[in-house]
Amino acid sequence: MQRYIARRILQSFLAIWVMSLIVFSLARLSGNALDVMLPMESTQEDYDRLAKYWGLDQPLHVQYGVFVTRALQGDFGMSWKWPGHSAMGLVMDRLPATLQLAGFALFVSVLIALPIGVLSAVKKGTVWDGAAKVVALLGQSLPGFWLGIVLMWIFAVHLGWLPTSGRGGLRYMILPAITLGWFQVAAIMRLVRSSMLDVLDTEFVKLTRIKGLAEWKVVWKHCLRNASIAPLTFFAIIAGVLMTGSVVTESVFSWPGTGLLAIDAVRARDYQVVQAVVIVFSAIFIMTNLLVDILYAYLDPRIRYR
């Protein structure tokens, strides 16, 4: 058990390291950033001076060494596109918006998925169950970016109920959250359904029925409480997916979060910011995965520790 956890932790750090290597080398591959930064009529001297200033004249392994040492201290250098801001500072400024959106999306998807999942388990094999299956199938087939545009078209443009984009009060969050959470609805629903089915079949549920408890109490209190263990551990994974999925959603709704920052930075070839965003996101993503695995190992003794 301890060995398993130790190995998983080691592996997670390895993954983050690989990610840093990929990000670093790709950023260097992407053409000369000086071309973007300097005006057309600059001389060779301007190039040299700027290269020296940014440390781009050093050999690659030295640059990587510097990069890692600083990155470990949370320093990814200054942004090129947004002068006067540090890359890490930009990411941290935008992170709350992304976390807020992801959290709300998680809430919305649970709000939709939980009742449907319970209902389809209780009414297994009926029209309700069939409808739930359709929801699940649609959830996995709808492209998120397109769903966002359609929602915007219907609710913001046609009906005028909600704002199209930007960040403000709760009303600004509804459409992006549905867009972001939609894909997860199917996953949560299936999990709830299958674990509800398992619980509905156990002895103690029969006992509560024999006791004469109201059916709604049996289902929503006794069954759901016992069925929610498996989906709960899944939430960490979903949180990770929501974070990275926010790149698409934020770009559709111009939500000023880290995802939008990533895209703007990629377009402007702002290495420092791209590196910071990707490393922070990867770290969050990999760490949540690690957390889930450890949690699982504790909760479910049947897991084999490879």
Added chain:
Amino acid sequence: MATVTARSLPWYAPPRIALALREARRYPVVALSILMFLLVIPAAFAPYVAPHDPLRGALAKRLTPPVWQDGGTASHLLGTDKLGRDILSRLIYGARVSLAVSVIAIFVGGIVGTALGLISGYFGGRIDALLMRLVDISLSLPTILLALVLVAAVGPSFGTVIIVLVVLLWARYARLVRGETLAIKERDFIARGRVAGASHTRIMVRYIFPNVVNSLVVLATLNVGYVILLESALSFLGAGLPRPLPAWGLMVADGRELIVTAWWVSMFPGLAIMLTVLSLNLLGDWLRDHYDPKLRNV
């Protein structure tokens, strides 16, 4: 699966429509026919089916609405985009693009993954440990971000998208094939093959691989929809296929700014993606249930 108890049986006879739907679900006729008519046939015969050139438009005819709306013409059934290009024709050629990208990516990723999985499972030991660590790492990297950085670095092109997708896909196949290989290599016919003098390569290719093909085909089918979704998302973000290629994700992105004035520009390509992925998922589910139930959790 829960055992059948009196409770889990429906207490009424399901309506006829529900029965028909269940039949349709059981046999992938619907999925297959949607796929054929929406994807494969148009893609194969695009130059003959498409009414217009997908890349050339007439600015005079830009933003023509679909035929059933005021101002629509029969020559542009689904309307035109902001450059006056026929949307139906672009959709048809787009099917070609989507299909080509996903099939090539899955094929290459599948071959790489299968080869590494066979080696890993068959030889075991240090190679196995190393390769499986690589698989674990590769599966734990955040997909869209990695793709975004890769494409941003090398520039959007057909080849880059394929490389990105292969990098993201190979590990799934490697893991699957390795697992199956571990089970198969203990069986008697492998030992007999060795005694008969077959080389390791021959054992892997001629003895083990044929026993893995079933699962591979199922996994590949299940992956096509996922890959199409991923590719279109990347293209939408401007990190996938380059303009003016008629990729569905790009078409949705083009219509995004026009949603108030010309809804059809982004609506139809989105519908095309959805129907395609939906029917591919149905087909994949059916294949899995019938040929390879052990893949349930893949």
